[in-house]
Amino acid sequence: xxxxxxxxxxxxxxxxxxxxxxxxxxxxxxxxxxxxxxxxxxxxxxxxxxxxxxxxxxxxxxxxxxxxxxxxxxxxxxxxxxxxxxxxxxxxxxxxxxxxxxxxxxxxxxxxxxxxxxxxxxxxxxxxxxxxxxxxxxxxxxxxxxxxxxxxxxxxxxxxxxxxxxxxxxxxxxxxxxxxxxxxxxxxxxxxxxxxxxxxxxxxxxxxxxxxxxxxxxxxxxxxxxxxxxxxxxxxxxxxxxxxxxxxxxxxxxxxxxxxxxxxxxxxxxxxxxxxxxxxxxxxxxxxxxxxxxxxxxxxxxxxxxxxxxxxxxxxxxxxxxxxxxxxxxxxxxxxxxxxxxxxxxxxxxxxxxxxxxxxxxxxxxxxxxxxxxxxxxxxxxxxxxxxxxxxxxxxxxxxxxxxxxxxxxxxxxxxxxxxxxxxxxxxxxxxxxxxxxxxxxxxxxxxxxxxxxxxxxxxxxxxxxxxxxxxxxxxxxxxxxxxxxxxxxxxxxxxxxxxxxxxxxxxxxxxxxxxxxxxxxxxxx
Ligand SMILES: NC(=O)C1=CN([C@@H]2O[C@H](COP(=O)(O)OP(=O)(O)OC[C@H]3O[C@@H](n4cnc5c(N)ncnc54)[C@H](O)[C@@H]3O)[C@@H](O)[C@H]2O)C=CC1
Ligand SMILES: O=C(O)C(=O)COP(=O)(O)O
Numbered sequence: 001x002x003x004x005x006x007x008x009x010x011x012x013x014x015x016x017x018x019x020x021x022x023x024x025x026x027x028x029x030x031x032x033x034x035x036x037x038x039x040x041x042x043x044x045x046x047x048x049x050x051x052x053x054x055x056x057x058x059x060x061x062x063x064x065x066x067x068x069x070x071x072x073x074x075x076x077x078x079x080x081x082x083x084x085x086x087x088x089x090x091x092x093x094x095x096x097x098x099x100x101x102x103x104x105x106x107x108x109x110x111x112x113x114x115x116x117x118x119x120x121x122x123x124x125x126x127x128x129x130x131x132x133x134x135x136x137x138x139x140x141x142x143x144x145x146x147x148x149x150x151x152x153x154x155x156x157x158x159x160x161x162x163x164x165x166x167x168x169x170x171x172x173x174x175x176x177x178x179x180x181x182x183x184x185x186x187x188x189x190x191x192x193x194x195x196x197x198x199x200x201x202x203x204x205x206x207x208x209x210x211x212x213x214x215x216x217x218x219x220x221x222x223x224x225x226x227x228x229x230x231x232x233x234x235x236x237x238x239x240x241x242x243x244x245x246x247x248x249x250x251x252x253x254x255x256x257x258x259x260x261x262x263x264x265x266x267x268x269x270x271x272x273x274x275x276x277x278x279x280x281x282x283x284x285x286x287x288x289x290x291x292x293x294x295x296x297x298x299x300x301x302x303x304x305x306x307x308x309x310x311x312x313x314x315x316x317x318x319x320x321x322x323x324x325x326x327x328x329x330x331x332x333x334x335x336x337x338x339x340x341x342x343x344x345x346x347x348x349x350x351x352x353x354x355x356x357x358x359x360x361x362x363x364x365x366x367x368x369x370x371x372x373x374x375x376x377x378x379x380x381x382x383x384x385x386x387x388x389x390x391x392x393x394x395x396x397x398x399x400x401x402x403x404x405x406x407x408x409x410x411x412x413x414x415x416x417x418x419x420x421x422x423x424x425x426x427x428x429x430x431x432x433x434x435x436x437x438x439x440x441x442x443x444x445x446x447x448x449x450x451x452x453x454x455x456x457x458x459x460x461x462x463x464x465x466x467x468x469x470x471x472x473x474x475x476x477x478x479x480x481x482x483x484x485x486x487x488x489x490x491x492x493x494x495x496x497x498x499x500x501x502x503x504x505x506x507x508x509x510x511x512x513x514x515x516x517x518x519x520x521x522x523x524x525x526x
Contacts, residue, residue: 008050014292057083068302070295088386092298097290098282103155109254145196148203205232218244226252233258331436334450336373339426345419355403356411444486454524461494476508
């Protein structure tokens with residue numbers, strides 16, 4: 001039974017699939033104190049949150065069973081992603097479900113700012129009739145500067161254009177072609193800052209975007225500029241904003257998000273030019289249903305070991321590539337596991353070479369799988385999420401190579417492992433009708449199915465060696481299912497690969513090592 005802990009309010013309709021699933025127990029506890037969260041997360045296999053729950057490294061460490069953290073929304077700045085990655089926990093979000101709601105909310109803020117609607121409302125319901133004080137400005141023909149033209153920024157730009165605004169957009173990933181297609185003018189951050197009548201930010205909160213709109217930026221803005229933040233508190237420096245309003249540079253600011261949430265009585269609220277909402281961008285019935293459905297589905301897939309798509313801490317793989325690589329996945333992991341078990345000494349370097357048709361594709365996902373297979377021999381709790389991180393942390397150099405030569409096979413995967421005492425190379429291929437095969441161990445050609453219990457024996461090619469090995473196995477009641485011998489020269493170094501019916505006992509390994517002609521015996525379990 002998978003236990004899913006939900007600690008922020010999620011749409012019940014959205015999480016229906018979790019509530020109905022027979023293999024899932026849902027625990028919904030909102031408004032937990034940090035101490036209560038540390039306690040509750042201990043037994044959870046998955047944690048589902050919105051922006052309120054702070055998923056710190058401490059929470060992640062307490063969640064010993066956690067396999068997935070689901071964010072029913074976009075921003076994951078409340079989740080310690082590096083901590084989740086190093087513990088092999090997949091973080092998934094729901095990037096599409098609240099785009100329109102947030103763009104609409106930003107547009108509502110834009111109009112409210114231009115026409116003083118919140119201020120006008122407050123004054124009117126207090127019995128005043130202040131028509132002169134709340135004279136606004138038109139949006140028509142004004143310049144809207146958008147910083148961050150992602151999903152929300154793009155949706156917002158369409159609405160602004162419908163109101164006949166000129167839209168300037170700055171986004172480091174925006175191409176001229178895409179800007180033209182969307183109908184915005186591509187600009188630098190400086191141009192957006194200096195030329196806009198309204199400036200709105202739609203980036204995630206990162207090291208680069210924290211205080212992106214700072215004192216210096218405000219100084220360079222047009223007099224009477226109006227600014228909006230419906231993305232994340234902290235992208236606009238709140239102190240610098242207060243100063244700019246005080247100096248008369250900024251005529252109005254609309255804030256849906258704050259550096260600290262809830263903000264309490266924020267000093268900015270003392271300015272009549274500031275309007276605010278309590279992080280409502282994604283708070284519509286539709287958006288909440290969408291994001292909950294998306295993230296609940298993703299978390300179910302992760303818990304059930306099925307493919308999922310919106311991982312924040314795993315590179316995304318296009319569906320077409322996923323389809324192409326799928327047949328190779330099991331073999332890749334087995335080859336990695338085989339190579340690491342066959343190697344001796346402390347792991348230093350893993351070099352993965354793909355040849356033939358594999359060399360034409362993006363094989364990074366396969367390398368990640370191979371690395372998981374390799375590292376699982378040395379470390380516990382390795383998975384696809386943390387394998388590259390763990391390799392880096394331990395100073396293991398990982399290299400991927402592409403070789404277009406085919407060597408008579410349509411493709412080959414070669415894994416070379418270097419340790420402090422030696423090296424080994426395992427080469428495998430998927431053979432038509434036969435499935436995965438190890439076709440080479442170092443320089444020896446073999447045909448070994450990477451499965452079950454195997455014995456790799458490195459020996460000196462001598463008459464009677466095979467017979468003596470067979471006798472010792474028989475004496476230990478270990479049946480040989482298949483056997484392969486590889487050698488380069490008569491009487492030289494050689495290998496035996498034995499597929500045996502059960503795990504090899506330690507005493508058998510010791511008995512084999514006593515034989516004169518044997519250099520090394522390794523039991524491999526796949
Ligand atoms: N107020 C609310 O309730 C909501 C707030 N959000 C916030 O809005 C943000 C944006 O959401 P989406 O548009 O869905 O994300 P997105 O990932 O589609 O777009 C973000 C864009 O920001 C750009 N960007 C990144 N760093 C930048 C920089 N230094 N300067 C300029 N552009 C930069 C990226 O290239 C990307 O195009 C989220 O990260 C989240 O924090 C999202 C949903 C609801
Ligand atoms: O999706 C986002 O990034 C949001 O900011 C929405 O936050 P919420 O889920 O409403 O707490």
